[in-house]
Amino acid sequence: MPSYDTHNYDVLVIGAGGAGLRAAIEASAAGVSVGLICKSLLGKAHTVMAEGGIAAALANVDERDNWKVHFADTMRGGQYLNNWRMAELHAKEAPDRVKELEAWGALFDRTKDGLILQRNFGGHKYPRLAHVGDRTGLEMIRTLQDHGIHLGIEVHMECTITSLLMGGDRVTGAFGYEREKGRFKIFKSNAIVLATGGVGRAYKITSNSWEYTGDGMSLAYHAGAELIDMEFLQFHPTGMIWPPSVQGILVTEGVRGEGGILLNKNGERFMFSDIPELYRNQTADNEEEGWRYTQGDRNARRPPELLTRDHVARCIVRQIKEGKGSPHNGVFLDISWIKNKIPHAAEHIKKKLPSMYHQFKKLADIDITVEPMEVGPTTHYMMGGIRVDADTQMSTIPGLFAAGECAAGLHGSNRLGGNSLSDLLVFGKRAGEYAAKFSKENKGGHLNEEEIANAAINALEPFERNEGESPFQIQYDLQEMMQELVGIVRHEEELWRAVEHLKMLHDRAARVKIVGNREYNPGWHTALDLQHLLTVSEAITIAAIERKESRGAHFREDYPQKDEQSGKFNLVIKKNADGEMKLRREPIKEVRTDLQQIIEEMK
Amino acid sequence: MAIATFQILRGDASNTRVESYSIEVSEGMVVLDAVHAIQATQANDLAVRWNCKAGKCGSCSAEINGMPKLMCMTRLSDLPLDKPVLLQPMKAFPLIKDLVTDVSWNFAVKKKIKKFKPRKPDNPDGTWRMAQEDIDRVQEFRKCIECFLCQDVCHVLREHQLHDQFIGPRYLVYTAALEMHPLDVEDRLEDLKKEDGIGYCNITKCCTKVCPEDITITDNAIIPLKERVVDRFYDPLKKLFRIFRFKK
Numbered sequence: 041m042p043s044y045d046t047h048n049y050d051v052l053v054i055g056a057g058g059a060g061l062r063a064a065i066e067a068s069a070a071g072v073s074v075g076l077i078c079k080s081l082l083g084k085a086h087t088v089m090a091e092g093g094i095a096a097a098l099a100n101v102d103e104r105d106n107w108k109v110h111f112a113d114t115m116r117g118g119q120y121l122n123n124w125r126m127a128e129l130h131a132k133e134a135p136d137r138v139k140e141l142e143a144w145g146a147l148f149d150r151t152k153d154g155l156i157l158q159r160n161f162g163g164h165k166y167p168r169l170a171h172v173g174d175r176t177g178l179e180m181i182r183t184l185q186d187h188g189i190h191l192g193i194e195v196h197m198e199c200t201i202t203s204l205l206m207g208g209d210r211v212t213g214a215f216g217y218e219r220e221k222g223r224f225k226i227f228k229s230n231a232i233v234l235a236t237g238g239v240g241r242a243y244k245i246t247s248n249s250w251e252y253t254g255d256g257m258s259l260a261y262h263a264g265a266e267l268i269d270m271e272f273l274q275f276h277p278t279g280m281i282w283p284p285s286v287q288g289i290l291v292t293e294g295v296r297g298e299g300g301i302l303l304n305k306n307g308e309r310f311m312f313s314d315i316p317e318l319y320r321n322q323t324a325d326n327e328e329e330g331w332r333y334t335q336g337d338r339n340a341r342r343p344p345e346l347l348t349r350d351h352v353a354r355c356i357v358r359q360i361k362e363g364k365g366s367p368h369n370g371v372f373l374d375i376s377w378i379k380n381k382i383p384h385a386a387e388h389i390k391k392k393l394p395s396m397y398h399q400f401k402k403l404a405d406i407d408i409t410v411e412p413m414e415v416g417p418t419t420h421y422m423m424g425g426i427r428v429d430a431d432t433q434m435s436t437i438p439g440l441f442a443a444g445e446c447a448a449g450l451h452g453s454n455r456l457g458g459n460s461l462s463d464l465l466v467f468g469k470r471a472g473e474y475a476a477k478f479s480k481e482n483k484g485g486h487l488n489e490e491e492i493a494n495a496a497i498n499a500l501e502p503f504e505r506n507e508g509e510s511p512f513q514i515q516y517d518l519q520e521m522m523q524e525l526v527g528i529v530r531h532e533e534e535l536w537r538a539v540e541h542l543k544m545l546h547d548r549a550a551r552v553k554i555v556g557n558r559e560y561n562p563g564w565h566t567a568l569d570l571q572h573l574l575t576v577s578e579a580i581t582i583a584a585i586e587r588k589e590s591r592g593a594h595f596r597e598d599y600p601q602k603d604e605q606s607g608k609f610n611l612v613i614k615k616n617a618d619g620e621m622k623l624r625r626e627p628i629k630e631v632r633t634d635l636q637q638i639i640e641e642m643k
Numbered sequence: 644m645a646i647a648t649f650q651i652l653r654g655d656a657s658n659t660r661v662e663s664y665s666i667e668v669s670e671g672m673v674v675l676d677a678v679h680a681i682q683a684t685q686a687n688d689l690a691v692r693w694n695c696k697a698g699k700c701g702s703c704s705a706e707i708n709g710m711p712k713l714m715c716m717t718r719l720s721d722l723p724l725d726k727p728v729l730l731q732p733m734k735a736f737p738l739i740k741d742l743v744t745d746v747s748w749n750f751a752v753k754k755k756i757k758k759f760k761p762r763k764p765d766n767p768d769g770t771w772r773m774a775q776e777d778i779d780r781v782q783e784f785r786k787c788i789e790c791f792l793c794q795d796v797c798h799v800l801r802e803h804q805l806h807d808q809f810i811g812p813r814y815l816v817y818t819a820a821l822e823m824h825p826l827d828v829e830d831r832l833e834d835l836k837k838e839d840g841i842g843y844c845n846i847t848k849c850c851t852k853v854c855p856e857d858i859t860i861t862d863n864a865i866i867p868l869k870e871r872v873v874d875r876f877y878d879p880l881k882k883l884f885r886i887f888r889f890k891k
Binding site for chain 1: 670696782
C-alpha cells in the first residue's frame with residue numbers, strides 16, 4: 041500500500057484563479073478551515089491573462105447603466121440559453137464585488153472625478169468594464185491573492201487532483217499528487233469547490249496555458265455530476281497568428297474598445313457588411329458614428345467590431361475563406377489609424393494598451409502605434425461546464441460546488457467580454473459561502489479505502505509499461521483533430537469523424553509510456569491530464585452533433601440558421617450506469633415575468 | 644531550416660549535469676518553444692514551469708546564457724545561435740529539478756509584510772475617490788508579475804544568500820506599492836529597517852535591469868523607501884527632538 045499525505049479541511053477549493061481564490065476567501069470568512077489547491081504556483085492561474093476588464097454596472101461613466109441593462113445584455117449575448125437566475129444575480133452583485141476588490145487594495149484606472157473608470161466592450165450597451173490598462177486580470181488575481189494569504193487558508197501549490205472521492209452519494213474528498221516529488225495527497229473534506237477553469241488545451245490554437253485540460257468538468261462528470269452546454273466553446277476573434285510560435289496568444293477586445301478596427305487585405309472594414317438582426321438597432325451604420333461611440337459619445341451606437349465574439353469570429357473566418365485574409369491567414373486589426381483622429385495617439389495607445397504594445401513589439405516586431413496587427417480566432421473560453429444551482433453553485437452531487445469557467449449557465453451560448461471576471465467574483469463568493477454552510481451542516485463524511493487504492497493504481501499505471509507512445513504526441517494529435525473537426529465551423533459528418541478519432545485516441549492514451557520517475561515529470565502530468573482532455577472533448581463533440589442549429593458560439597455549416605425549437609432546451613450530459621456518456625435535452629425554465637419584461641423592454 | 648543546440652542543466656540538487664539537445668528553429672521562436680520541442684520529442688521528463696507564454700504570468704524564469712530572463716519573451720533570433728544556448732535554473736533559489744527551482748521562500752516573505760489597511764471610506768456606499776495621478780506610481784509597481792528575476796539577480800540573495808535578513812527587490816516593490824497606496828494607513832517603516840533589511844540594498848540597479856515589466860525598481864520603489872526610513876530613524880534633528888521629548 042503506497043503512503044499518502046493526508047489533509048483535512050471543512051472546505052476544499054480546487055483551483056486558485058479568480059473563482060477559487062474568491063471562494064476560499066468567502067469560505068474562510070465563514071469561519072471554516074479551508075484548503076486551496078493550485079495546479080501551478082499561486083497567482084499564475086489563467087485569470088492573470090485577462091486583459092480588458094470586469095463587467096459591472098457601476099454607472100460611473102454613463103449613469104444610464106444599471107443591473108437591468110447588464111442583465112439584458114448578458115441574456116442577448118447568450119441568445120437566451122442562459123440560466124436567467126444566474127444572469128440576474130451576476131448583474132445585481134457584480135458592482136459590489138468590484139468595490140470589494142478596491143477595499144482589498146486593487147487600483148483601477150480612474151475617471152476625472154476619481155471614480156473607477158469603465159470602458160466599452162463587445163455586447164455591452166454602456167461603458168461597463170472596470171479595468172487597469174490591459175492587465176485587469178493581474179490586478180484582480182494579485183488583489184485576491186494578497187488578501188487571501190492573511191486569512192489562514194492553507195495553500196497547496198503545484199498540486200493536481202486526479203479524482204474525487206465519494207462517500208456514498210456525496211463527495212467527501214479528493215485524491216491527487218504534488219508535483220515536486222510526485223507524492224500522493226489525500227484531502228478529506230465535507231464540501232469541495234471546483235474552480236479549475238477551461239478546456240483550451242484540447243485545441244491546437246488556444247489562448248489557454250497547459251493547465252486548462254478540463255479537469256474540473258471531467259472530475260465532476262466521472263463522479264456522476266451533470267455537464268451542460270458543452271457545445272458552446274468560445275473562439276475569441278482576435279488571437280495573434282504570426283510568427284507561428286505565438287499563434288493563439290490573446291489580443292484583447294480592449295483594442296477594439298479603444299477604437300481599433302478590423303480590415304481585410306483590400307483595406308475594407310468588412311464588419312459593416314454583416315450586422316445581425318438582434319443587434320441592428322444598437323449598431324452604428326457608419327464609421328463616423330462608430331468612432332464617436334468609442335470616444336464616449338452617448339448618442340452614438342457601437343461600431344460593428346464591438347459586436348459579440350461569436351459573430352466577429354465568424355466574420356473573420358468568412359473573410360479568410362473568401363480569400364480576403366491577411367498574408368498569414370488572418371485579418372488586420374488596426375489601432376494605429378486613430379492618429380488621424382486624436383493628437384498624441386501613440387502615447388495614448390501605449391497608455392491604454394501597454395501589454396499589447398509590448399507583446400507585439402517583442403514577439404512579432406510590430407509597433408502597433410504605427411502599423412496594423414494580424415489576428416485570427418483562438419480557442420478561448422468554455423461557456424459550458426458543470427451544471428450548478430444558480431444561488432448556491434452546488435452541482436447535482438451533494439457537497440460538490442463549482443464556480444467560474446468550469447461551471448456553466450451564466451453565459452448561455454456565448455459569453456460577453458468582461459463577464460468572465462465578474463462571474464468569477466460573484467459566483468466564486470457564492471460557492472465559498474454555500475460550501476461553508478454545507479460543510480457545517482453535513483459533517484461526518486467518510487473516505488473509502490478501496491477508492492483511494494484505485495486512484496493510486498490509476499495514477500501510477502502509465503509507469504508500468506516499457507513500450508508505448510509519448511503522451512505529448514497523443515495530446516498534439518488530439519489538438520490537431522479537435523481544431524480541424526470540432527472547430528468554429530462544424531459539420532455533422534466531420535463531427536462523427538471526430539467521435540471515431542476520439543475512440544482511437546482513447547486507446548492510444550491507455551498505452552502511453554512515461555520516461556523517468558515521479559519527480560516533477562511533465563510527461564507523467566501530461567499523461568494524466570490527457571484523460572480529462574479526452575472526456576471533455578467527447579462531451580463537446582456529442583453535444584455539437586445533437587444541436588442541429590447555429591446559435592452563439594456553436595455554428596453548424598449544415599444547419600446555418602437559428603432554430604426556434606432548439607432555443608428552448610439545454611443539452612445535459614451525464615455518465616450512465618455502464619460508464620457511457622449520455623446526452624439529453626432539458627427544457628429551459630420559463631423566465632420569471634419581471635425578468636422577461638426587462639428583456640422585452642431592452643430589445 | 645537552421646539547427647540550434649541547447650545545453651540544459653538537468654538533474655536535482657543532489658546530482659546535476661548539462662545535456663545537449665539540437666532542434667530545428669522556425670521563425671519567431673522563443674526559448675520556451677525550444678524547451679517545449681525538446682520536452683515533447685527528446686526528453687519527456689524535462690521539468691520546466693510555464694503558463695501564459697506571453698510575459699504576463701512570470702512562471703518561466705531562467706538564466707539564458709547567464710542572463711536572468713523569461714523564456715517566453717526571449718526570441719532565438721536575439722541569441723547567437725552559432726554556439727550552444729546555455730539554459731540554467733535561477734541561481735538564487737534551491738534547485739528542484741532541471742529548470743525548476745524552489746521559490747517558496749518568496750511566498751513566505753510576502754506573508755510577513757503587513758497587509759493593506761485602507762482608511763475609512765470617503766463615501767457612504769463604502770467607496771473612495773482617488774485621482775489617477777495619485778495612483779500612477781503605485782500602478783507601476785502593481786505591474787509586477789512575480790517572476791522573481793529581480794530576486795535572482797540581487798547579489799544580497801544570489802551571492803550572499805541572506806534570505807533570512809533581506810526581503811529582496813520584489814518585496815521592496817511590494818512594500819512600496821502598499822506604502823504609497825493613497826488609501827493605506829499602515830506603517831511599515833520600522834519593519835523595513837529591521838526585519839526587511841532595506842539597508843542591505845546598495846543600489847546597484849541589477850534588479851531594474853532584468854525586470855521584464857520595466858518597473859524602475861531601484862529609483863521609484865527602493866530609493867524612496869530608503870529615504871522614508873532615513874527620515875524617520877536617522878534625521879539628526881528629529882533624533883534630538885525625540886530624546887528631548889523622552890527626557891521631558
